[in-house]
Amino acid sequence: MSLQVRIMTPDRIFLNEEAEEIILPTNTGQMGVLKNHAPLITALDIGVMLIRSKNEWTPLALMGGFALVKQNQVTVLVNEAESAETIDPNEVENSFTIAKTKLEQAEGQKQKVEANFVFKRERARYQVIKQAKKM
Structure with missing residues (x-):
């Protein structure tokens, strides 16, 4: 048996498939999940999620949220x-x-927060493209 992975956005089910392993971008760093993982709920940061199916890794850009493992x-x-x-x-x-x-040119707290959000989003998208080329 493997993991059943379902990714849902506000408007649709983005992905619903089986995987052997996943790596999630949590707020405290990356977290790997294999079958029979302990139950947990974790917050997700903007970043790259990796899914391994049939010895192939698939990168996906996630824009923050939550994950439930059970x-x-x-x-x-x-x-x-x-x-x-x-x-x-x-x-x-x-x-x-x-x-x-x-982000480098941002001045003031509001500008820095907004620029950091956009930067993290674009970095995740950029990393997905770079990782997809390697695989």
Whole structure:
């Protein structure tokens, strides 16, 4: 038996499939989940989720949310999710560079918080494209 992984966004079920292993981007760092993992609920940060099925890794960009692990079922509730197929490789590199520059130039607490959010989102999307090319 493996893990049943379901990723849900506010408007749809983004993914519903079996996997041998997943790595989640939690607020305290990356967390791996294998079958028979202890039950838990964790907050998710903006970042890359990795899913291993049939010895192949699939990267997905998650935009914050929560994950519930219970009885070999992983339910991920996120604001938004993207796969490498839905991200334009030419656009994402430019967006990442712009977001990085805006974060470096941000002044004041509000600007820094907003720029950091955009930067983390674009970094996750950029990392998905880079990891997808390697796999």
